[in-house]
Amino acid sequence: MQRRGFSKEQVFKGDDAVLPVLIIGAGPVGLVLSILLTKLGINCTVLERNKAFSKHPQAHFINNRSMEIFRKIDGLVEEIQRSQPPVDLWRKFVYCTSLSGSILGSVDHIQPQDLEHVVSPVSVAHFSQYKLTMLLLKQLENLGFQTCVPESSEGNMQFREKKILMGHECVSIDTSNDFITVTASSVNNGKQVEKDIHCNILIGADGAGSTVRKLVGIDMRGEKDLQKLVSVHFLSKRLGQFLLKENPGMLFFIFNTEAIGVLVAHDLRQGEFVLQIPFYPPQQTIEDFSPKV
Ligand SMILES: Cc1cc2nc3c(=O)[nH]c(=O)nc-3n(C[C@H](O)[C@H](O)[C@H](O)COP(=O)(O)OP(=O)(O)OC[C@H]3O[C@@H](n4cnc5c(N)ncnc54)[C@H](O)[C@@H]3O)c2cc1C
Known part of the structure; x- marks a missing residue:
């Protein structure tokens, strides 16, 4: 989603800052996208509702197209091939x-x-998703990203670019202004807190049951369950x-x-x-x- 007020020169002023790009979901899609955008010079921030990254292996077979996209990320393909x-x-x-x-x-x-x-110029691979997530986080760290949890001192910081904000769930979206406002819910010191984050472009990378998709009224097509x-x-x-x-x-x-x-x-x-x-x-x-x- 993009609102008309998009400007690369956006001035950041505390919690009223308008982020250029806000990505909802730190799964493989959200993390890869944040790396690629950063490499293109576009600053972004990621919201993730879980407080920690899953250790459940989930996906393991990586197809050619995903590997082709990974070629754009320094050394990632080689590291997967070495480790699988x-x-x-x-x-x-x-x-x-x-x-x-x-x-x-x-x-x-x-x-x-x-x-x-x-x-394809690059072969398929067999590599567990949680291991891939760790490699992607290492790449993001090298690009200057910080992973923050709500209870940490960084977690209380204003919503700035180049952050992965763990434990923050997107619960509502308001598109009635020149920018998009996302309400993020988190638990801080045992208390439920809601904060508004403004952005010019909002990307829903929040998986198959996407909250963003539901909040903006897009139906899931095809057979469910x-x-x-x-x-x-x-x-x-x-x-x-x-x-x-x-x-x-x-x-x-x-x-x-x-x-x-x-x-x-x-x-x-x-x-x-x-x-x-x-x-x-x-x-x-x-x-x-x-x-x-
Ligand atoms: C057991 C299993 C095996 C699989 N095997 C394969 C395989 O071998 N090969 C393959 O290609 N695929 C496989 N898949 C599918 C693959 O895991 C998914 O396609 C992939 O994870 C999708 O990535 P994603 O980033 O789009 O979404 P996800 O990985 O689902 O990430 C979405 C993220 O968004 C977060 N989120 C959701 N809602 C909100 C919200 N409201 N606010 C903030 N954050 C939110 C979630 O916590 C999550 O971290 C498998 C899946 C499972 C479960």
């Missing part, structure tokens, strides 16, 4: 009755053109070693009468996994997936 597991450990999808049971089939999902730079999954993130060096020896792969589709699930091997050598289990409410509740079960 060797491709032979993640090129296969394995279909089985259990991890130690019969293999129903296995498919090599890497095409020669994925690696030989035929369709295609599948509900419970994700169990765990570390097991033993399982990693077993699969490295028996049948290395990236995804293990497990089908048997006791359980159905997809095991995502984020890193077999480190033994880092996520087990995704289909979840069918209201027949099932989240208590059915307690750590004991």
Whole structure:
């Protein structure tokens, strides 16, 4: 969203400052965008509702187009390629009755053109999202960004450019002036606080359930809730070693009468996994997936 008062020469005066660009959401999209804008000489600030970055691995397969965009960020592609597991450990999808049971089939999902730079100058990659987030934050730090939480001394500072303001949730948007006003809610010393932030351009990078999208009245198109999954993130060096020896792969589709699930091997050598289990409410509740079960 952009209002007509856009000016690169905006004067900053305390909390009434009008930021050139405000990005809502410090996921991969918000962080990459803030790096690219800064490199183009456009100052921005990021609001993130979570107080800390997630350690849940989430995404792991990075497609060619994302890697092409990452080429614009100094050394990022090289660092991902250096840090990811060797491709032979993640090129296969394995279909089985259990991890130690019969293999129903296995498919090599890497095409020669994925690696030989035929369709793209840069190959696909297998690298957990939380590790990517750490690399992006390092890049932002090098560009002069500060990550602040509401309780810290920096958190009480005025809303300035080159900040990632953690623990700040965008709760309303007002476009009735020459600039856009975003109300950010945060908890400071146990108290809920709301502050207004003004900007010329507002970018909603707040994910699939985007609050920005809803607040500006844009409908979600297409089918919703295609599948509900419970994700169990765990570390097991033993399982990693077993699969490295028996049948290395990236995804293990497990089908048997006791359980159905997809095991995502984020890193077999480190033994880092996520087990995704289909979840069918209201027949099932989240208590059915307690750590004991
Ligand atoms: C288990 C899992 C596995 C996945 N695997 C893959 C994969 O292998 N490959 C792939 O390409 N993709 C995968 N994805 C999808 C991928 O994670 C998402 O496409 C990606 O995270 C989208 O990035 P984003 O920055 O748009 O949104 P998000 O990562 O969702 O980030 C949005 C951010 O905005 C913040 N936010 C939301 N609302 C507000 C608000 N009102 N105010 C302030 N902040 C707000 C959120 O806290 C969040 O940090 C996977 C996702 C999951 C959950």
